[in-house]
Amino acid sequence: MPENEEAERDLSALELPQWGRLRETGDPWDPYQLIDNNGQVCAEAQAFFKDLQAAGREDTTLRSYALDLLRWLRFLSSRFSIAHGGREFECGCPAG
Template sequence: MLETGGSDRDLVGFMLPESGGLVESTDPARPYVLLDADGAVVEPVERFFAELQACARPPATVRSYGMDLLRWWRFLAS
């Protein structure tokens, strides 16, 4: 059950770390790559992006999903 009004969690000052990144590629078959904090490719996301490309999704869709996944990746790292 979600409790509200408690002083346990102060989310006003919560900031996600600026780790990792979504990098645009020059390869049309791989328009964006998600990198972790060490600069390594995040393999599960790489496979997901490949699936999007196989379904003929435009690069803008891959970027949109990539930005969401980057925020989630940063949240998990915090």
């Protein structure tokens, strides 16, 4: 392992953009929604949440997974521009 690799992995200075947010709905069948920068519900994330709920996961598990996903999408949006099928996507959610 190179000596300077440790310094290259220092992520303490990494600042992530405030991409999207997590909204608590109060609906027992759709307790959380991942909202993109355009204020739209991210359908891909909602499908994942529905699968978790169908598998019997608690709402707290959904919230935990949703917050982890939000952090991951913020990281990706700070590093990449994603295109899918000729349309511009922002981390898997349509840009508009």
